[in-house]
Every structure is written in C-alpha cells, then in structure tokens.
Amino acid sequence: MSELTLQLTIIVGYLLVALLVGLVAYRVSTNVAEDYYLANRSIGTLVLLFTTFATLLSAFTFFGGPNIAYAQGPEWILVMGVMDGVLFAILWYLIGYKQWLVGQKQGYVTLSEMLGDRFGSRRLRGLVAAISLFWLFPYIMLQQMGAGEALAGLSGGAIPYWAGAALITVFMILYVVLAGMRGVAWTDTIQGLFMLSVVWIAVAWVLAAVGGPSGATAALGESNPEFLALGSDYYTPQYIISTAVVIGFGVTMFPQINQRFFVAGSSRVLKRSFVLWPVLVLLLFVPTFLLGTWAAGLGIEVPDGANVLPVLLSEYTPMWFAALVIAGAMAAMMSSSDSMLLSGSSYFIRDLYRPFVDPTLGEQREAWLARAGVAMFATATFIASLSRPGTLIEVGNTAFGGFAQLTLPVLVALYWQSTTRDGMIAGIVGSQLLYLSHVFVPTVTVEIGATALPLFARTYGGWDVALAGMALGALVTVSVSLVTSPAADENASRFVLGAD
Amino acid sequence: MLMTTRLRTLGWVLTFSVLTVLSVPWFWWGDSRTAGGIPLWLWWHIAWMGVATAVFYLFSRTDWDRYMGVEDV
Numbered sequence: 001m002s003e004l005t006l007q008l009t010i011i012v013g014y015l016l017v018a019l020l021v022g023l024v025a026y027r028v029s030t031n032v033a034e035d036y037y038l039a040n041r042s043i044g045t046l047v048l049l050f051t052t053f054a055t056l057l058s059a060f061t062f063f064g065g066p067n068i069a070y071a072q073g074p075e076w077i078l079v080m081g082v083m084d085g086v087l088f089a090i091l092w093y094l095i096g097y098k099q100w101l102v103g104q105k106q107g108y109v110t111l112s113e114m115l116g117d118r119f120g121s122r123r124l125r126g127l128v129a130a131i132s133l134f135w136l137f138p139y140i141m142l143q144q145m146g147a148g149e150a151l152a153g154l155s156g157g158a159i160p161y162w163a164g165a166a167l168i169t170v171f172m173i174l175y176v177v178l179a180g181m182r183g184v185a186w187t188d189t190i191q192g193l194f195m196l197s198v199v200w201i202a203v204a205w206v207l208a209a210v211g212g213p214s215g216a217t218a219a220l221g222e223s224n225p226e227f228l229a230l231g232s233d234y235y236t237p238q239y240i241i242s243t244a245v246v247i248g249f250g251v252t253m254f255p256q257i258n259q260r261f262f263v264a265g266s267s268r269v270l271k272r273s274f275v276l277w278p279v280l281v282l283l284l285f286v287p288t289f290l291l292g293t294w295a296a297g298l299g300i301e302v303p304d305g306a307n308v309l310p311v312l313l314s315e316y317t318p319m320w321f322a323a324l325v326i327a328g329a330m331a332a333m334m335s336s337s338d339s340m341l342l343s344g345s346s347y348f349i350r351d352l353y354r355p356f357v358d359p360t361l362g363e364q365r366e367a368w369l370a371r372a373g374v375a376m377f378a379t380a381t382f383i384a385s386l387s388r389p390g391t392l393i394e395v396g397n398t399a400f401g402g403f404a405q406l407t408l409p410v411l412v413a414l415y416w417q418s419t420t421r422d423g424m425i426a427g428i429v430g431s432q433l434l435y436l437s438h439v440f441v442p443t444v445t446v447e448i449g450a451t452a453l454p455l456f457a458r459t460y461g462g463w464d465v466a467l468a469g470m471a472l473g474a475l476v477t478v479s480v481s482l483v484t485s486p487a488a489d490e491n492a493s494r495f496v497l498g499a500d
Numbered sequence: 501m502l503m504t505t506r507l508r509t510l511g512w513v514l515t516f517s518v519l520t521v522l523s524v525p526w527f528w529w530g531d532s533r534t535a536g537g538i539p540l541w542l543w544w545h546i547a548w549m550g551v552a553t554a555v556f557y558l559f560s561r562t563d564w565d566r567y568m569g570v571e572d573v
Contacts, residue, residue, distance in 0.1 A: 078545055082523040085549050089556060090516055093564075101568055213537025221534075229532035230525065230541040240524060271560040278549040278556070286546065290538075497569040 004158060007323035014327045015171060018187045018334070023178060049273040050192035051185040052260045053280055054335040061195070061284065062329035063146065063307040064393050066292025070300075070308040073227035074293040075235040079244050080285040085278035087248035092274050095252050095407070096261040098414050100270060101497050103262040110343075111258045112351040115413065119421040120489030122355050127425065128406065129351035131432060132255050135402035136344050137381060138395050139254075143337040144169055144385040150326060150333075162386055168334065169382040176338045176345075177371040184342055185263070188335045191328075196283060198328045202309075203287040206316045210298060213290075220297030227293055238462030246466045247397070250404035255343035256336075337378075345373035398439055401466035405431040408474035412481075417492040419477065422484040427477030435469040512563065519552050 068076055099114065108114040112132070116125025144165045151164030159167075176184065210216045220227055231237070251257055264270045288309070295302075295312040302308045313322040349370050354361045361369065409427040413419045441456040458465055486492070525544040533540045 074539075074542065077542065078524045081545055081549055082520065086520050086523050086552055089552070090520070093559075097564075098568060101570060215537070217534055217537040217539075225532065228534060228539050229530050230539070231529050237526070237529075267565075271564060275553055275556045275560055278552040282546060282549045286542075 003319055006320060007326070010320065010323040011327045011330060014330070015334075018190070019171075019175060019178075021187050021190060024186075047185050047189045048260065048264050048269050049276055049280065051188035051335075051339070052257060052273070053284075054188035054192045054195075054339075060393075060396070061288055062309055062325065063150075064396075065285070065289055066295075066309045067302075067307055068393075069289040069292030070295050070302065072234045073224070073232060074289050075230065075232070075240065077285050077289045079240055080281055080289075081278070082240070083244040083248040084251070085281040087244060088251055089274055089277040091249065091252045091407075092270075092277065095411060095414065097267070097270055097274075098495075099258070099261040100264055100267070102414075102495055105497070106494060108262060109259070110347055110350055111253070111255070111410070112347060114494075115410070115424065116351070116355075118413065118491060118494040119424055120487060120491060121421050121425075124421060124425055124428075125351050126356060127428060129347040131406065131428070132253070132347055132403070133344055133352075135399045136255055136340055137377075137384070139399045140337055140340050140344070140378070141381040141385045142396055142399075143333045143340075144382055145388060147330060147333050148385070150329060161388075165382060165385055168330075168337070169378050172334060172337050172341060173375050173378050175334075176341050176374050184335070184338050188339070191335045195328045198325055199284065199287045202313060202317065202321070202325060203291060205321070206291060206294070206312065209316050210294075216294040216297060218297075220294060223297045223299070227296065236462050238459075242459070242462075242464035242467055243397075246404045246464050246470075247400045249407040249470065250400035250402070250466075253403040253406040253410065254340075255347055256339035259343045259346065341374045341378055342370075344377050345370045348373045348377070401435060401439075401464065401469070402432070404466055405435050405469050405473055408470050409477040412474060412477050414495055416478075416481075417496065418481055419492075420481045420484045420486045421490055423477045423479075423481030426480040427473045427475075430476045431469040431473030434472055435466060438465045438469075508563065509567075512559065515555060519548075519555060523548055523552070 065076055065080075099108075099111070102108065102114060106114070106117065108117070110129070112125045112128040115128055116122060147168035148161040148163075148165030151159045151167070152161045175187075207213060207216060210219070217228070226232060264273075291312060292308050295308050298312070298315075300308065300312050300315060302311050310322055310326060313325055349361075349366055353369070353373075354366070406428065409424055409431070412427075413424060438456050438458060443457045444455050446453050446455055454460070460468075523545060525541045525548075528541045528544070531541060535543060
C-alpha cells in the first residue's frame with residue numbers, strides 16, 4: 001500500500017467510525033427540538049466534559065499552538081492553564097451552573113432565548129443571536145481552512161485545498177443533520193479520548209529517541225536557551241494576561257460552549273466537570289506544546305506553510321502514526337465545526353427565524369428547518385473559506401474578542417436583579433461598536449504635543465483592546481440600568497432561584 | 501451568623517483570585533532553571549493546576565449551591 005493510500009485509509013476510517021456513532025445516537029433520539037439540540041438535558045460527566053473540551057479545541061492544539069511554541073517557547077501552556085484551567089472553570093460555575101439552573105426551570109435552549117425572555121425583549125433576543133452568528137461565521141470558516149490545508153499538506157497537493165475543505169464541509173453537514181446534539185456529544189467524547197492518547201504516545205515515542213526530557217531540553221538549551229526562561233519580548237505579561245482573559249471570557253459565549261451549559265443531566269455532572277477541568281487542560285497542552293518547543297532544539301526544519309508537529313512526528317515516528325495524529329487534528333476540527341454548526345442553527349431558527357419570520361413554526365418542522373440551516377451556514381462559510389483571508393490565529397483571536405464583549409453584560413444580568421433591558425442593549429451595543437471599530441477601522445496615529453497616539457489599534461501598550469471593550473460593556477450595562485427603570489414586560493424573577 | 505457567611509464569601513473570592521493570579525509564577529520572570537528536563541516555572545504551573553483541582557473539589561463539596569439560592573438539585 002502506498003504512503004498516501006495508507007494515510008487516507010486511516011483518516012477515512014476515523015470519519016466512518018464517527019458517522020457510525022452519530023447514526024447510533026440518532027436512533028435513540030426522538031427528533032423534537034429539545035433532543036436534537038440538547039439530548040434531552042441528559043448528558044453525563046464524561047460526555048459533557050469531553051464534548052466541551054473537544055469543542056474548545058480546534059486545529060490550534062495540534063497545529064497553531066505547537067507552531068507558536070516552536071517559534072517562541074512553551075509559555076502558551078501557561079496562557080492555556082490560566083485561560084481554560086482556572087478562569088474558564090470559575091466562569092463554568094458562575095455562568096454555566098446558573099444558566100443550567102435557570103434553564104432547568106424555564107426550559108431554555110439558547111442564551112438569546114434566556115435573555116429575551118427575562119427582559120421581555122424580542123429585539124434583545126435577536127441582537128444577541130445575530131452578534132453570536134456574526135462572530136461564529138469566521139470561526140467555522142477557519143476549521144474548513146484548517147482541514148483543507150491539512151489534507152493538501154498530507155497528500156502533498158494531490159488533494160487540492162478546495163477539495164479538502166469541500167469534503168469536510170459535506171461530511172460535517174451530513175453528520176450534524178443526521179445526529180444532533182446526542183451524536184455530536186458522543187463523537188466528541190471518542191475524539192477527546194483519542195486525542196489525549198495519541199498525544200502522549202507521540203511524546204513517549206519522540207522522547208525515547210532523544211534521551212528523555214533532559215536530553216531534549218539540553219538540546220534546546222544549546223539552540224534556543226531563551227525558550228527556557230519564563231517570558232520574552234513576545235510573551236509579555238500584557239500578552240499573557242490579555243490573551244488568557246479575553247479568550248477565557250469569550251469561550252463562555254461561544255454558542256456551542258454556552259449551549260453545553262443547558263445539557264447536563266444533573267448538577268453532579270457539572271460539579272465533576274468543573275473539578276476535572278484544570279487536570280484535563282494540563283494533560284493535553286503540556287505534551288503538545290512541549291513537543292513543539294523541543295522540535296526547535298532537535299533541529300527540525302519546518303517548510304513554509306507547514307506545521308511543526310507532523311514534521312517532527314514523521315522524523316521520529318512511523319508514517320502510519322503521523323497519519324493518526326493528522327486524523328486526530330482533523331477530529332478536533334470536525335468536532336469544533338459540527339458543534340458550532342448545530343448551535344448556530346439553533347440560534348438562527350429559534351432566535352431569529354421563529355420570532356421575526358414565522359412564529360407558528362412547529363417542533364417537528366423546526367427540527368427539519370434546523371438541518372436546512374446547518375447546510376446553508378456551512379455552505380456559506382465554505383464559499384468564504386475559499387478566499388483564505390488572514391492567518392488562522394489572527395482571525396480566531398478576533399472572533400474570541402467579539403464573543404468576550406457579551407460575557408460581562410450577561411454576568412451582570414444573571415446576578416443583578418436591577419439590570420434593565422435598556423442597560424443590556426446599551427452595554428452590548430456599546431462594547432460591540434468599540435470592538436468592531438478597532439477590528440475594522442485601520443489604525444491612525446494622532447500627534448498630541450510631542451507624543452504620537454495610535455487610534456483604532458488592536459493593542460495599547462501591549463494590552464488587547466478587547467479588554468477595554470469588556471470593561472465598557474460592564475460599565476454601560478450597570479450605569480444605564482441604574483438610570484432607567486424596567487419595562488412592564490421584564491421579569492427579573494426569571495433568574496431568581498428557589499423562590500417558588 | 502451573617503458575619504461568618506460574609507467572611508466565607510470573602511474567603512472564596514480571595515482564594516479564587518490567588519488561584520488565578522499565581523497560575524503564572526510571576527516571581528520567576530526570566531528564570532531559566534530546569535529540573536528533570538522541564539523548566540521550574542512549568543513545574544510550578546503543573547503543581548498549581550493540581551492545587552486548583554483540589555480547591556475546586558473542596559468548593560464543589562461545600563458552598564457550590566450556597567450562592568445560587570438553591571438547596572440541592
């Protein structure tokens with residue numbers, strides 16, 4: 001069997017297993033909207049943990065992250081630990097558990113639905129859904145770009161970029177349309193476990209060849225001693241804090257993550273996931289990012305446009321194993337994409353289509369319309385992905401910043417009963433406008449006296465402008481709420497628990 | 501009674517803040533010592549994530565529901 005055939009067999013084999021799991025899950029589901037989106041709120045600890053975990057990761061774990069570690073050192077492990085291990089875990093409790101409790105009581109399926117009901121506002125509901133879909137679009141696109149590049153790279157160009165992206169798109173649509181949340185959750189679990197195992201086997205394999213971690217680090221100390229010191233011109237404290245805070249907060253408002261907050265079968269499931277979170281983050285990111293860093297000391301040369309991990313593995317492990325790792329990376333991209341598509345479609349149908357277009361939409365028809373929505377959204381992102389705008393990491397970080405603008409107003413609304421509809425809308429619109437203007441308006445430098453002041457820059461003194469947007473959003477939400485009174489159809493008791 | 505509740509809340513806020521801030525060993529900035537082939541600052545982080553798990557476990561067993569206005573679900 002030729003090298004290419006074997007590699008493709010391994011990847012296609014993986015895709016078939018995933019489809020099989022999806023079909024089995026489909027057979028036990030009931031096709032009403034709550035099961036399609038939320039698996040009837042019956043997900044257990046292992047599955048919830050891994051389905052959230054797998055959707056947090058995209059190609060970044062296997063490609064983007066190790067590439068940065070190879071070029072700049074392993075400090076991204078710290079960023080990941082603060083962001084996902086600690087901050088996200090705390091928000092998992094503050095936002096996730098609260099949303100789960102409120103969702104149990106009121107039967108919500110989406111964040112926008114929850115906010116729209118609490119504030120008696122169809123406009124707010126539509127606004128949150130539209131903002132979420134806006135930032136989701138580039139992120140799904142990135143997964144298709146990543147998959148297209150991975151297949152093109154693996155086949156040495158035999159499979160062109162567009163064909164790889166198209167193949168993944170078709171498979172994603174097929175999969176999500178057939179299986180819904182139950183199917184997605186189960187394949188996420190398989191993928192998560194698969195990724196963890198593959199990564200540790202890879203570390204063992206490479207380290208066995210280079211004399212253990214001491215040998216690898218000694219080589220690194222010769223070639224790039226600066227990588228061993230904590231911090232650098234690239235990893236400034238501002239960079240570490242900005243990135244961890246913006247992404248950590250942004251993640252909670254990602255539709256596919258936020259919707260996970262409604263699916264847990266019981267509060268025990270949420271508690272256990274919360275506790276296991278820091279360990280899981282360590283188990284995945286320490287080995288992947290260290291491999292990238294060590295590659296620098298082992299003299300691995302990465303060709304332009306290629307990724308360090310596959311190059312390192314093809315140097316030190318058998319070819320079939322390198323293919324398995326590519327399959328793992330594809331798995332990460334797939335699970336990210338299918339969860340995003342599923343949640344995106346529920347936002348579109350429930351929070352935009354039904355309230356604004358056809359309020360009489362029935363549950364059976366909704367479930368089918370959701371599938372049509374998935375197909376349309378994936379096709380649109382596929383078409384956009386063909387133009388390949390910007391680098392994966394840039395566009396990805398921009399999307400996280402956009403979602404992070406929603407987090408603080410939502411947090412305020414969940415815990416502060418005096419929040420008003422006007423406060424929410426002002427806070428959300430204000431922070432989005434600030435952030436959008438900095439993303440899309442080119443930087444201009446103004447001279448004030450002797451100092452040059454950049455306007456519309458993405459960072460100020462090394463700090464991400466998204467942080468300023470977050471602060472503004474919280475401030476405006478609170479201050480406008482203080483000076484306005486709630487409208488007659490607002491219902492603060494929706495978020496109060498244990499009162500009845 | 502109210503006083504102890506407030507102290508407890510303050511305790512959790514402080515604990516979670518310290519947990520977040522010291523995930524990165526800022527006091528070892530620029531330090532490149534290693535042990536067993538891993539930078540010391542990374543060992544700190546690995547141990548700290550263990551501490552985080554222990555604290556999260558403690559919180560989930562004690563005051564998890566206290567701040568949500570529910571008894572036990």
